[in-house]
Amino acid sequence: MKGVWKAYRLFHYLKLIGIWISGIAVVAMMLLIVYDVMMRTLFSSSIRGGFEIIQNYMMPLVVFPGLAYVYSSGVLPKMDLLLDRFGAGMQKAIILLMILLELFVLVLIVQFSWAYAMDGLEREIAFPAAGTLYPLYPFFFLIPIAFGMIVIENLFILIRNILEKKPSLLMEEPKGPVEDL
Template sequence: MEAVWKVYRLFHYLKLIGIWISGAAVMVMMLLIVYDVVMRTVFSSSIRGGFEIIQNYMMPLVVFPGLAYVYSSGVLPKMDLLLDRFGPKVQKAIILLMIALELFVLALIVQFSWAFAMDGLSRGIAFPAAGTLYPLYPFFFLIPIAFGMIIIENVFILIRNLLEKKPSLLMEEPKQQVEDLL
Protein backbone atom coordinates (compact mmCIF):
# COMPACT_ATOMS: atom_id res chain seq x y z
CA MET A 1 0.00 0.00 0.00
CA GLU A 2 2.99 2.30 0.57
CA ALA A 3 3.78 2.23 -3.16
CA VAL A 4 0.20 3.31 -3.91
CA TRP A 5 0.58 6.28 -1.54
CA LYS A 6 3.82 7.33 -3.26
CA VAL A 7 2.20 7.27 -6.69
CA TYR A 8 -0.84 9.07 -5.29
CA ARG A 9 1.36 11.84 -3.88
CA LEU A 10 2.75 12.40 -7.41
CA PHE A 11 -0.80 12.49 -8.77
CA HIS A 12 -1.66 14.96 -6.02
CA TYR A 13 0.96 17.35 -7.42
CA LEU A 14 -0.74 17.17 -10.83
CA LYS A 15 -4.02 18.08 -9.16
CA LEU A 16 -2.32 21.01 -7.43
CA ILE A 17 -1.04 22.26 -10.78
CA GLY A 18 -4.62 22.14 -12.03
CA ILE A 19 -5.93 24.14 -9.08
CA TRP A 20 -3.19 26.74 -9.61
CA ILE A 21 -4.19 27.04 -13.26
CA SER A 22 -7.80 27.52 -12.21
CA GLY A 23 -6.82 30.12 -9.62
CA ALA A 24 -4.68 32.02 -12.12
CA ALA A 25 -7.56 31.96 -14.62
CA VAL A 26 -9.87 33.43 -11.97
CA MET A 27 -7.38 36.23 -11.33
CA VAL A 28 -6.92 36.97 -15.05
CA MET A 29 -10.67 36.90 -15.59
CA MET A 30 -11.20 39.23 -12.65
CA LEU A 31 -8.54 41.66 -13.89
CA LEU A 32 -9.99 41.64 -17.42
CA ILE A 33 -13.47 42.37 -16.11
CA VAL A 34 -12.25 45.16 -13.83
CA TYR A 35 -10.18 46.66 -16.64
CA ASP A 36 -13.16 46.47 -18.99
CA VAL A 37 -15.50 48.15 -16.48
CA VAL A 38 -12.99 50.92 -15.77
CA MET A 39 -12.41 51.49 -19.48
CA ARG A 40 -16.16 51.67 -20.14
CA THR A 41 -16.81 53.98 -17.21
CA VAL A 42 -13.88 56.35 -17.59
CA PHE A 43 -13.05 56.27 -21.31
CA SER A 44 -16.35 55.06 -22.85
CA SER A 45 -14.63 52.14 -24.56
CA SER A 46 -14.14 48.50 -23.72
CA ILE A 47 -12.04 45.49 -24.62
CA ARG A 48 -13.08 44.42 -28.10
CA GLY A 49 -14.36 40.86 -27.82
CA GLY A 50 -13.69 40.79 -24.09
CA PHE A 51 -16.95 39.05 -23.22
CA GLU A 52 -16.37 36.28 -25.77
CA ILE A 53 -12.76 35.77 -24.68
CA ILE A 54 -13.78 35.49 -21.02
CA GLN A 55 -16.66 33.18 -21.89
CA ASN A 56 -14.75 30.86 -24.22
CA TYR A 57 -11.23 30.91 -22.75
CA MET A 58 -11.33 31.95 -19.10
CA MET A 59 -14.45 30.08 -17.95
CA PRO A 60 -13.21 26.63 -19.09
CA LEU A 61 -9.82 27.39 -17.51
CA VAL A 62 -11.53 28.25 -14.25
CA VAL A 63 -13.63 25.07 -14.09
CA PHE A 64 -11.87 22.11 -15.67
CA PRO A 65 -8.20 22.14 -14.51
CA GLY A 66 -9.21 22.21 -10.83
CA LEU A 67 -12.04 19.69 -11.10
CA ALA A 68 -9.99 16.66 -10.01
CA TYR A 69 -8.71 18.51 -6.93
CA VAL A 70 -12.22 19.58 -5.95
CA TYR A 71 -13.48 16.03 -6.44
CA SER A 72 -10.72 14.60 -4.25
CA SER A 73 -11.11 17.20 -1.50
CA GLY A 74 -14.47 15.83 -0.39
CA VAL A 75 -16.50 19.01 -0.83
CA LEU A 76 -18.77 17.38 -3.38
CA PRO A 77 -21.68 15.54 -1.76
CA LYS A 78 -21.29 11.83 -1.23
CA MET A 79 -23.49 9.28 0.53
CA ASP A 80 -21.88 9.81 3.95
CA LEU A 81 -25.10 10.00 5.94
CA LEU A 82 -26.50 6.84 4.41
CA LEU A 83 -23.26 4.88 4.67
CA ASP A 84 -22.82 5.62 8.38
CA ARG A 85 -25.96 3.62 9.12
CA PHE A 86 -24.45 0.36 7.83
CA GLY A 87 -21.70 -1.93 9.08
CA PRO A 88 -18.21 -1.96 7.58
CA LYS A 89 -18.87 -4.90 5.21
CA VAL A 90 -22.02 -3.33 3.77
CA GLN A 91 -20.27 0.04 3.58
CA LYS A 92 -17.43 -1.51 1.63
CA ALA A 93 -19.82 -3.24 -0.78
CA ILE A 94 -21.78 -0.01 -1.37
CA ILE A 95 -18.59 2.00 -1.86
CA LEU A 96 -17.21 -0.52 -4.35
CA LEU A 97 -20.51 -0.49 -6.24
CA MET A 98 -20.57 3.33 -6.25
CA ILE A 99 -16.99 3.52 -7.50
CA ALA A 100 -17.72 1.01 -10.27
CA LEU A 101 -20.77 3.01 -11.34
CA GLU A 102 -18.83 6.29 -11.21
CA LEU A 103 -16.00 4.79 -13.26
CA PHE A 104 -18.49 3.62 -15.89
CA VAL A 105 -20.21 7.02 -16.15
CA LEU A 106 -16.91 8.93 -16.12
CA ALA A 107 -15.47 6.66 -18.81
CA LEU A 108 -18.48 7.47 -21.00
CA ILE A 109 -17.97 11.19 -20.38
CA VAL A 110 -14.28 10.91 -21.31
CA GLN A 111 -15.06 8.87 -24.42
CA PHE A 112 -17.71 11.22 -25.77
CA SER A 113 -15.92 14.44 -24.80
CA TRP A 114 -12.72 13.14 -26.43
CA ALA A 115 -14.65 12.41 -29.62
CA PHE A 116 -16.13 15.93 -29.44
CA ALA A 117 -12.66 17.44 -28.93
CA MET A 118 -11.23 15.47 -31.85
CA ASP A 119 -14.14 16.58 -34.05
CA GLY A 120 -13.50 20.18 -33.01
CA LEU A 121 -9.82 19.76 -33.84
CA SER A 122 -10.51 18.30 -37.28
CA ARG A 123 -13.02 21.07 -38.08
CA GLY A 124 -10.91 23.83 -36.53
CA ILE A 125 -13.79 25.25 -34.48
CA ALA A 126 -13.33 28.93 -33.64
CA PHE A 127 -15.41 31.77 -32.28
CA PRO A 128 -15.67 35.34 -33.55
CA ALA A 129 -14.63 38.19 -31.28
CA ALA A 130 -14.08 41.76 -32.45
CA GLY A 131 -13.99 40.70 -36.08
CA THR A 132 -11.34 38.02 -35.56
CA LEU A 133 -11.72 34.23 -35.33
CA TYR A 134 -10.09 32.75 -32.23
CA PRO A 135 -9.51 28.98 -32.03
CA LEU A 136 -11.81 27.26 -29.55
CA TYR A 137 -11.01 23.58 -30.14
CA PRO A 138 -7.90 23.39 -27.85
CA PHE A 139 -10.12 24.08 -24.85
CA PHE A 140 -12.35 21.13 -25.75
CA PHE A 141 -9.51 18.86 -24.60
CA LEU A 142 -9.77 20.19 -21.03
CA ILE A 143 -12.98 18.22 -20.54
CA PRO A 144 -11.67 14.69 -21.18
CA ILE A 145 -8.45 15.50 -19.33
CA ALA A 146 -10.36 16.71 -16.26
CA PHE A 147 -12.69 13.73 -16.17
CA GLY A 148 -9.79 11.38 -16.92
CA MET A 149 -8.07 12.70 -13.80
CA ILE A 150 -11.26 12.02 -11.83
CA ILE A 151 -11.15 8.45 -13.17
CA ILE A 152 -7.57 8.15 -11.89
CA GLU A 153 -8.70 9.48 -8.49
CA ASN A 154 -11.49 6.88 -8.41
CA VAL A 155 -9.05 4.10 -9.32
CA PHE A 156 -6.90 5.14 -6.33
CA ILE A 157 -9.99 5.10 -4.10
CA LEU A 158 -10.91 1.66 -5.46
CA ILE A 159 -7.42 0.31 -4.79
CA ARG A 160 -7.50 1.75 -1.28
CA ASN A 161 -10.84 0.11 -0.55
CA LEU A 162 -9.64 -3.23 -1.91
CA LEU A 163 -6.38 -3.20 0.09
CA GLU A 164 -7.49 -1.71 3.40
CA LYS A 165 -10.08 -2.93 5.87
CA LYS A 166 -11.73 0.40 6.64
CA PRO A 167 -13.89 1.59 3.73
CA SER A 168 -13.59 5.19 2.58
CA LEU A 169 -15.00 7.46 -0.11
CA LEU A 170 -11.85 9.60 -0.12
CA MET A 171 -8.19 8.92 -0.73
CA GLU A 172 -6.79 10.32 2.50
CA GLU A 173 -3.60 9.08 4.04
CA PRO A 174 -3.72 7.35 7.41
CA LYS A 175 -2.87 9.76 10.22
CA GLN A 176 0.27 7.98 11.37
CA GLN A 177 1.81 8.29 7.88
CA VAL A 178 1.05 12.00 7.78
CA GLU A 179 2.50 12.52 11.26
CA ASP A 180 5.65 10.61 10.25
CA LEU A 181 6.13 13.01 7.33
CA LEU A 182 5.93 16.02 9.64
Protein backbone atom coordinates in the same frame (compact mmCIF):
# COMPACT_ATOMS: atom_id res chain seq x y z
CA MET B 1 -0.09 -0.04 -0.14
CA LYS B 2 3.05 2.06 0.25
CA GLY B 3 3.54 2.16 -3.54
CA VAL B 4 -0.06 3.26 -4.03
CA TRP B 5 0.42 6.15 -1.60
CA LYS B 6 3.62 7.22 -3.38
CA ALA B 7 1.84 7.16 -6.75
CA TYR B 8 -1.10 9.05 -5.24
CA ARG B 9 1.23 11.71 -3.87
CA LEU B 10 2.61 12.27 -7.39
CA PHE B 11 -0.93 12.43 -8.74
CA HIS B 12 -1.75 14.93 -5.99
CA TYR B 13 0.93 17.25 -7.39
CA LEU B 14 -0.78 17.11 -10.80
CA LYS B 15 -4.06 18.08 -9.13
CA LEU B 16 -2.30 21.00 -7.42
CA ILE B 17 -1.02 22.22 -10.79
CA GLY B 18 -4.61 22.14 -12.02
CA ILE B 19 -5.88 24.15 -9.06
CA TRP B 20 -3.12 26.71 -9.62
CA ILE B 21 -4.12 27.04 -13.27
CA SER B 22 -7.73 27.58 -12.19
CA GLY B 23 -6.70 30.15 -9.59
CA ILE B 24 -4.56 32.10 -12.03
CA ALA B 25 -7.42 32.03 -14.55
CA VAL B 26 -9.80 33.44 -11.90
CA VAL B 27 -7.41 36.31 -11.16
CA ALA B 28 -6.83 36.98 -14.88
CA MET B 29 -10.57 36.92 -15.55
CA MET B 30 -11.19 39.28 -12.64
CA LEU B 31 -8.53 41.73 -13.83
CA LEU B 32 -9.86 41.62 -17.39
CA ILE B 33 -13.40 42.32 -16.23
CA VAL B 34 -12.31 45.15 -13.91
CA TYR B 35 -10.25 46.69 -16.71
CA ASP B 36 -13.18 46.37 -19.13
CA VAL B 37 -15.63 48.00 -16.69
CA MET B 38 -13.19 50.85 -15.97
CA MET B 39 -12.68 51.44 -19.68
CA ARG B 40 -16.45 51.52 -20.30
CA THR B 41 -17.07 53.82 -17.34
CA LEU B 42 -14.21 56.26 -17.81
CA PHE B 43 -13.61 56.25 -21.57
CA SER B 44 -16.86 54.87 -23.06
CA SER B 45 -15.02 52.05 -24.76
CA SER B 46 -14.41 48.44 -23.89
CA ILE B 47 -12.12 45.59 -24.78
CA ARG B 48 -13.09 44.39 -28.23
CA GLY B 49 -14.26 40.79 -27.87
CA GLY B 50 -13.70 40.82 -24.12
CA PHE B 51 -16.94 39.03 -23.30
CA GLU B 52 -16.29 36.26 -25.82
CA ILE B 53 -12.69 35.79 -24.65
CA ILE B 54 -13.83 35.49 -21.03
CA GLN B 55 -16.65 33.13 -21.97
CA ASN B 56 -14.65 30.85 -24.26
CA TYR B 57 -11.14 30.97 -22.77
CA MET B 58 -11.25 32.04 -19.14
CA MET B 59 -14.35 30.18 -17.92
CA PRO B 60 -13.14 26.72 -19.06
CA LEU B 61 -9.74 27.47 -17.52
CA VAL B 62 -11.45 28.33 -14.24
CA VAL B 63 -13.58 25.19 -14.08
CA PHE B 64 -11.86 22.20 -15.64
CA PRO B 65 -8.19 22.20 -14.47
CA GLY B 66 -9.22 22.27 -10.79
CA LEU B 67 -12.07 19.77 -11.08
CA ALA B 68 -10.06 16.72 -9.96
CA TYR B 69 -8.77 18.57 -6.90
CA VAL B 70 -12.28 19.64 -5.93
CA TYR B 71 -13.56 16.11 -6.42
CA SER B 72 -10.82 14.65 -4.21
CA SER B 73 -11.19 17.26 -1.47
CA GLY B 74 -14.52 15.88 -0.26
CA VAL B 75 -16.59 19.06 -0.71
CA LEU B 76 -18.89 17.39 -3.22
CA PRO B 77 -21.79 15.57 -1.58
CA LYS B 78 -21.36 11.86 -0.98
CA MET B 79 -23.60 9.32 0.75
CA ASP B 80 -21.89 9.67 4.17
CA LEU B 81 -25.06 9.94 6.25
CA LEU B 82 -26.67 6.91 4.66
CA LEU B 83 -23.52 4.79 4.80
CA ASP B 84 -23.03 5.36 8.53
CA ARG B 85 -26.21 3.37 9.20
CA PHE B 86 -24.74 0.15 7.77
CA GLY B 87 -22.08 -2.22 9.06
CA ALA B 88 -18.52 -2.21 7.73
CA GLY B 89 -19.11 -5.10 5.30
CA MET B 90 -22.20 -3.52 3.79
CA GLN B 91 -20.48 -0.11 3.67
CA LYS B 92 -17.59 -1.62 1.72
CA ALA B 93 -19.95 -3.34 -0.74
CA ILE B 94 -21.96 -0.15 -1.30
CA ILE B 95 -18.81 1.96 -1.70
CA LEU B 96 -17.31 -0.49 -4.20
CA LEU B 97 -20.57 -0.53 -6.16
CA MET B 98 -20.75 3.29 -6.14
CA ILE B 99 -17.13 3.63 -7.29
CA LEU B 100 -17.66 1.14 -10.11
CA LEU B 101 -20.80 2.99 -11.20
CA GLU B 102 -18.98 6.33 -11.07
CA LEU B 103 -16.10 4.87 -13.07
CA PHE B 104 -18.50 3.61 -15.73
CA VAL B 105 -20.18 7.01 -16.10
CA LEU B 106 -16.91 8.95 -15.96
CA VAL B 107 -15.26 6.74 -18.58
CA LEU B 108 -18.22 7.39 -20.88
CA ILE B 109 -17.84 11.14 -20.30
CA VAL B 110 -14.12 10.91 -21.11
CA GLN B 111 -14.78 8.85 -24.23
CA PHE B 112 -17.47 11.11 -25.67
CA SER B 113 -15.77 14.38 -24.71
CA TRP B 114 -12.52 13.12 -26.29
CA ALA B 115 -14.41 12.31 -29.50
CA TYR B 116 -15.94 15.80 -29.41
CA ALA B 117 -12.52 17.39 -28.85
CA MET B 118 -11.02 15.42 -31.73
CA ASP B 119 -13.93 16.50 -33.95
CA GLY B 120 -13.33 20.11 -32.93
CA LEU B 121 -9.63 19.72 -33.73
CA GLU B 122 -10.43 18.24 -37.13
CA ARG B 123 -12.86 21.03 -37.97
CA GLU B 124 -10.70 23.71 -36.27
CA ILE B 125 -13.66 25.21 -34.42
CA ALA B 126 -13.23 28.90 -33.66
CA PHE B 127 -15.33 31.75 -32.31
CA PRO B 128 -15.61 35.31 -33.62
CA ALA B 129 -14.60 38.18 -31.37
CA ALA B 130 -14.02 41.73 -32.55
CA GLY B 131 -13.97 40.67 -36.18
CA THR B 132 -11.32 37.99 -35.67
CA LEU B 133 -11.66 34.22 -35.40
CA TYR B 134 -10.02 32.79 -32.28
CA PRO B 135 -9.38 29.03 -32.03
CA LEU B 136 -11.66 27.28 -29.56
CA TYR B 137 -10.85 23.62 -30.18
CA PRO B 138 -7.75 23.41 -27.88
CA PHE B 139 -9.98 24.12 -24.88
CA PHE B 140 -12.20 21.16 -25.75
CA PHE B 141 -9.39 18.91 -24.53
CA LEU B 142 -9.69 20.29 -21.00
CA ILE B 143 -12.92 18.32 -20.51
CA PRO B 144 -11.60 14.78 -21.16
CA ILE B 145 -8.40 15.57 -19.27
CA ALA B 146 -10.35 16.80 -16.22
CA PHE B 147 -12.70 13.82 -16.18
CA GLY B 148 -9.79 11.48 -16.91
CA MET B 149 -8.11 12.75 -13.77
CA ILE B 150 -11.32 12.07 -11.83
CA VAL B 151 -11.26 8.53 -13.25
CA ILE B 152 -7.70 8.16 -11.93
CA GLU B 153 -8.81 9.50 -8.54
CA ASN B 154 -11.63 6.95 -8.44
CA LEU B 155 -9.20 4.17 -9.37
CA PHE B 156 -7.03 5.16 -6.40
CA ILE B 157 -10.10 5.11 -4.14
CA LEU B 158 -11.09 1.70 -5.52
CA ILE B 159 -7.60 0.29 -4.89
CA ARG B 160 -7.61 1.76 -1.37
CA ASN B 161 -10.96 0.16 -0.60
CA ILE B 162 -9.80 -3.21 -1.93
CA LEU B 163 -6.50 -3.21 -0.01
CA GLU B 164 -7.63 -1.72 3.32
CA LYS B 165 -10.24 -2.94 5.78
CA LYS B 166 -11.88 0.39 6.58
CA PRO B 167 -14.05 1.57 3.65
CA SER B 168 -13.84 5.20 2.53
CA LEU B 169 -15.21 7.41 -0.22
CA LEU B 170 -12.07 9.57 -0.16
CA MET B 171 -8.39 8.92 -0.70
CA GLU B 172 -7.27 10.29 2.65
CA GLU B 173 -3.54 10.76 2.74
CA PRO B 174 -1.67 9.08 5.60
CA LYS B 175 -0.22 11.23 8.32
CA GLY B 176 3.57 11.58 8.19
CA PRO B 177 5.99 10.50 5.47
CA VAL B 178 4.98 7.72 3.10
CA GLU B 179 8.19 5.80 3.89
CA ASP B 180 6.94 5.18 7.45
CA LEU B 181 3.93 3.18 6.24
